[in-house]
């Protein structure tokens with residue numbers, strides 16, 4: 342449902358307060374052709390109402406000649422910031438960047454975070470942002486799950502649909518996504534609510550079955566017949582099934598990049614206010630599908646780059662696949678059982 346300007350400004354004020362925005366701090370609002378006007382206008386009012394020194398940096402869109410989708414998370418690597426020294430300098434000089442454009446998985450983002458700048462991504466429609474407004478309880482829960490991941494050496498995920506896959510852990514950080522940026526140098530995504538990490542390079546082994554009703558992103562489709570994926574030495578080596586499997590295979594093959602078949606992040610959803618069913622209520626391009634990524638109890642895995650985690654693999658292809666009904670074990674201990682998050686995890 343539509344959101345009033347008052348509600349959107351109040352939502353921004355809550356998120357900025359949780360992000361410890363102080364009077365006098367510099368905020369740059371990063372925009373491009375896909376920026377939502379109400380999200381932008383409310384951010385400009387909210388930041389100024391909190392005494393920040395605000396500017397807006399609008400960058401021309403890129404990748405039109407290469408991407409098969411308009412979803413900014415579908416084609417990674419080069420962003421409107423790539424090679425733009427003046428823009429990068431301005432963002433490094435900022436205390437806080439509100440990314441209403443999508444920098445995720447870009448080398449430039451790392452560069453800017455290293456300078457201590459905080460970056461908050463916010464590109465979902467206003468009503469999704471308002472419904473999934475973050476709070477301190479989300480933060481505690483996600484950080485507790487990330488702490489469990491940090492201590493673990495193996496993630497083992499199984500399901501009645503036939504998933505049985507093991508990942509060695511420990512070479513990459515455990516990440517908490519809870520929707521605000523309360524520490525210098527932190528990146529987060531509003532809305533979110535999940536814990537994730539990356540498997541040690543080459544360690545993923547087994548099979549993943551994407552069952553009926555599971556979601557493919559950026560396709561934003563609910564799979565209608567199971568897709569069975571064989572994983573060997575960290576790469577998807579076979580993708581089998583019906584037309585959904587053929588569509589996924591054809592899309593990944595279009596990148597003509599073997600790294601598209603490697604694992605990106607793995608973890609589970611912890612956002613009780615996000616829903617598996619929401620995606621079916623939206624036009625395909627009206628959302629990037631954060632309800633699907635964050636709904637409580639999913640097993641979210643992805644194919645594509647690991648440079649986000651400090652790895653060396655980059656690829657333009659990124660596929661996020663949240664699965665229902667999985668059991669996710671860390672070192673033999675269930676964190677999620679048949680799609681239900683166990684208390685304290």
Ligand SMILES: O=c1ccc(O)c[nH]1
Pocket residue numbers: 414518530533634643661
């Ligand atoms: O917030 C996000 C969004 C997409 C993704 O792949 C990871 N985290």
